[in-house]
Amino acid sequence: MHDQRVNTEEAAVLLPPDAGGGERRPRREFFGALFLLALAAAFVVQALGMPFKDTSWEWYTAPNIFPLCMALGLGLCAVFVALRALLEWRARAASLPPLHLAASARAWGMPRFLGGACLIGVLVFLLGKIDFYVLAPGAVLVFGLLFRSDPWPKAARSAAVAAIFIVVFLFAISTVFGIVFP
Secondary structure (H helix, E strand, O other), X not given: OOXXXXXXXXXXXXXXXXXXXXXXXXXXXXXXXXXXXXHHHHHHHHHHOOOOOEOOEOHHHOOOHHHHHHHHHHHHHHHHHHHHHHHHHHHOOOOOOOOOHHHHHHHHOHHHHHHHHHHHHHHHHHEOOEOHHHHHHHHHHHHHHHOOOOXXXXXXXXXXXXXXXXXXXXXXXXXXXXXXXX
């Protein structure tokens, strides 16, 4: 028989709340889609900044084809979600509760999201200044501990195992394929 007692380790999970049991929230979807559309536009600009043709490749083997296609796909999906959410928002405007941005952002986990975004900025800044074999596992440890869903000891053990795996994996890739990391 299945035991339905709540495990204390499982109760410590800190994830963004769901959409309320399957109910879509059109304003949240709309603003999220706008964010993804801006992200896709930034990726498209970066991908188009790379040359499509060089002496070492043809246009169909250019290294920017994959990120360009992914960015365009993300952008098209974001436009679809934004339009759907905007239509639903307009149709249900009277029945939607008032918009409380600060409280909603806090409930969603915006401080953790902004902290993660700042850490990614710091990692990008440190790339090339610190040995990659130190920076990569350090990043895994920091993210694993800051954004943990388990108690500290279990999260530290998981992050340490992941960091060791990253170092071994990077060394193996570097040795087997001769790839030089920054």
